[in-house]
Amino acid sequence: MAKLPTINSRKQACLRPRGKPVMFQTWTDLAFLHWEFEADEIAATLPPGLHVDTHEGKAYVGLVPFYMRNIRLKGLPMIPGNTNFLEMNVRTYVHDTEGRPGVWFYSLDATNSLACVVAQAKYHLPYYHAKISAQREADWIDYRCQPKRGDSRYESRVRYQGDGNDVSGAPGSLEYFLAERYLLFAWQEKRKRLFTGRVHHTPYRLETAEVNEYRTGAMTWCGFDVDGRPPDQAHFSKGVNVDIFSLKPAE
Numbered sequence: 001m002a003k004l005p006t007i008n009s010r011k012q013a014c015l016r017p018r019g020k021p022v023m024f025q026t027w028t029d030l031a032f033l034h035w036e037f038e039a040d041e042i043a044a045t046l047p048p049g050l051h052v053d054t055h056e057g058k059a060y061v062g063l064v065p066f067y068m069r070n071i072r073l074k075g076l077p078m079i080p081g082n083t084n085f086l087e088m089n090v091r092t093y094v095h096d097t098e099g100r101p102g103v104w105f106y107s108l109d110a111t112n113s114l115a116c117v118v119a120q121a122k123y124h125l126p127y128y129h130a131k132i133s134a135q136r137e138a139d140w141i142d143y144r145c146q147p148k149r150g151d152s153r154y155e156s157r158v159r160y161q162g163d164g165n166d167v168s169g170a171p172g173s174l175e176y177f178l179a180e181r182y183l184l185f186a187w188q189e190k191r192k193r194l195f196t197g198r199v200h201h202t203p204y205r206l207e208t209a210e211v212n213e214y215r216t217g218a219m220t221w222c223g224f225d226v227d228g229r230p231p232d233q234a235h236f237s238k239g240v241n242v243d244i245f246s247l248k249p250a251e
Helices: 007-013 039-043 113-123 174-179 217-221
Strands: 023-037 050-052 059-073 085-096 101-110 127-137 140-147 156-166 183-188 193-200 207-216 233-244
Touching: 007 101, 023 039, 023 140, 023 156, 023 174, 023 207, 039 050, 039 059, 059 140, 059 156, 059 217, 059 233, 085 127, 085 140, 085 217, 101 113, 101 217, 113 127, 140 217, 156 217, 156 233, 174 233, 207 217
Parallel strands: 101 127, 101 183
Antiparallel strands: 023 059, 023 233, 050 085, 059 085, 085 101, 127 140, 140 156, 156 207, 183 193, 193 233, 207 233
């Protein structure tokens, strides 16, 4: 039987891992939009070894648009044309049999085709090349994602801004549960094996997000049609600097 995450295990997951990072990134202007789903519905989509992580009995699927900035490999300079791009991901929250909390990605749409190829090959993550734009109008960000899947139903649009009020949560809070995720899980289909990857950054400073436009085609493509209903939770962060560590087989 799988162990459940505890407050202590959630705190432990936030600590800097041993070893040296292999990559550095900056994530900025993130919107964290979350919808509640039945845990059983999410569980049916997960690979062996992963279990739905819940907060007070509720399970969530998130849509997260943001800017990727200042990308470079350890020991190398930034590569012109590949250091900045846009990304939108669809994710849920899981834990393994040892109770380690993390994140499971259903899709990661990005404007950088090289990053998509590398992430698929090296990190076994479902990256897809997409056409994405992000227009700024004062503090508002109009974020549009058109995946190259040949179907307009899967287009996404989110127009959002932060309200300036700090709502960052302590361990045990819903805000902490949704945002503070430092362990990712990836599945290699060829070997039928689960892998883990660690990231490290300072905790997010979260604000409540105001959202006045949304189209959630990316969620639909991943099998989670929210049927036009607004997100149950909406947060914004100006961003964090991130250290990326190498992928490893799950223990």
